[in-house]
Amino acid sequence: xxxxxxxxxxxxxxxxxxxxxxxxxxxxxxxxxxxxxxxxxxxxxxxxxxxxxxxxxxxxxxxxxxxxxxxxxxxxxxxxxxxxxxxxxxxxxxxxxxxxxxxxxxxxxxxxxxxxxxxxxxxxxxxxxxxxxxxxxxxxxxxxxxxxxxxxxxxxxxxxxxxxxxxxxxxxxxxxxxxxxxxxxxxxxxxxxxxxxxxxxxxxxxxxxxxxxxxxxxxxxxxxxxxxxxxxxxxxxxxxxxxxxxxxxxxxxxxxxxxxxxxxxxxxxxxxxxxxxxxxxxxxxxxxxxxxxxxxxxxxxxxxxxx
Ligand code: PMV
Numbered sequence: 001x002x003x004x005x006x007x008x009x010x011x012x013x014x015x016x017x018x019x020x021x022x023x024x025x026x027x028x029x030x031x032x033x034x035x036x037x038x039x040x041x042x043x044x045x046x047x048x049x050x051x052x053x054x055x056x057x058x059x060x061x062x063x064x065x066x067x068x069x070x071x072x073x074x075x076x077x078x079x080x081x082x083x084x085x086x087x088x089x090x091x092x093x094x095x096x097x098x099x100x101x102x103x104x105x106x107x108x109x110x111x112x113x114x115x116x117x118x119x120x121x122x123x124x125x126x127x128x129x130x131x132x133x134x135x136x137x138x139x140x141x142x143x144x145x146x147x148x149x150x151x152x153x154x155x156x157x158x159x160x161x162x163x164x165x166x167x168x169x170x171x172x173x174x175x176x177x178x179x180x181x182x183x184x185x186x187x188x189x190x191x192x193x194x195x196x197x198x199x200x201x202x203x204x205x206x207x208x209x210x211x212x213x214x215x216x217x218x219x220x221x222x223x224x225x226x227x228x229x230x231x232x233x234x235x236x237x238x239x240x241x242x243x244x245x246x247x248x249x250x251x252x253x254x255x256x257x258x259x260x261x262x263x264x265x266x267x268x269x270x271x272x273x274x275x276x277x278x279x280x281x282x283x284x285x286x287x288x289x290x291x292x293x294x295x296x297x298x299x300x301x302x303x304x305x306x307x
Contacts, residue, residue: 001039002117006108008032008094009101009149010177010269010278010304013237014158014215016193016246018143020205022212023159025167025219026149027306029177032100034092036109038117041087045071048089058083070107070134074114077122077130088113095300097183099270104146107134125163127151139186141194155306157219170225173306176258176279176289177269180250181299184274189246196244204244211240231264231280238267246272253296261285261292 007028014024045058047067061068071088075081090110094102111130115122122130128144128151135142145158156164197204214233221229238255241247247255251268258266258279266279281289286303293301 001037002113003035003037004109004112004116005033005035006105006112006150007153008034008105009146010175010276011099011145012175012269012278013218013233014211015099015145015268015270015272016190016241016244017208017211017215018145018158018160019141019190019193020197020208021160022208023157023215023219024143024145025155025157025215025222026145027155027304028149028153029100029302029304031302031304032092032094034090034094034102034105034109036106036113037089038113039087039089040085040117042085045083045086046088047071048087049091050089051091064137066103066107066134066137067110069137070110070130071114073130073133074111077126078115078118078120080118086114086117095179095183097185097275098179099184099186099268099272099275100177101146101150101270103138104131104135104150107131108147108150124152139190141190142186167219168223169307170223171227173222173227173230174281174283174286175304175306176263176281176286176293177302177304178254178258178277178279178293178296178298179300180248180254180274180276181297182248182250182274184248184271186271189271189273193244193246207240207244211237227264227280227282234265234267234278234280235259238265241268241272248273250274250297251277254293254298255279257292257296258289261289263289 018024131147262285263279
């Protein structure tokens, strides 16, 4: 029996603009994770999702089933033709459709568990490429940032189609992650942004350029440990996301609560219109911000550290 895990993730800067070739910054979040177990068992390959109360065989899986796709692509990649003799169980503590990378983490844990079960070692880049194929099924036109940050399990400065750059962190970054409790599928927000971009390319290209500039400034500020600048850039990024209709009353409420409690900056993280927001805090303000987010109705609050 083989069990492996993969973490969740947050996007610090650049979501949505990253789909259009601008840079983005993301970090893994190890406080939440997906876990896959592979066991040898006679009979057809069975997929077991106890969290969702689902169990089915690979043969019975719907054509657009992300887990079945991940398993088939991975077995092909490992050079295994048989579709028998495996029992695969996947669990996850990452809430679904909240911008924390649940889909990519489930796929990453599954790819790793299958490879390990068959005694093969895959590089992070091979894992990332396999998970990207599942992301296409889940999200339509993913930039690839989720599979990259989760498969590499390191902070990444990411530009679509390029190898990820790992970056220096000049001073520890403490983030409080607040969940609105509102699921918001990325496919929908990404599709809405695409329609708006098609209808008004000049405006959207200018917005993406502005976001791209602030991501590059954030990269520099993070490397130099200039936390006040990092916070201000998060606020500026949030303002652009808000302008593009990607925030929501629930997100705004949590972001304003974080600001009022002394956060250095706050913004939505991921697809938006729901899901999670993040706030940059210090050891002096973290407890106050956590309390404020809970009072403002956060369904869950996580503290994470980037070093
Ligand atoms: O999966 P989410 O909700 O974290 O969103 C991914 C980030 C987007 O930029 C909105 C989409 C993408 O493919 O990069």
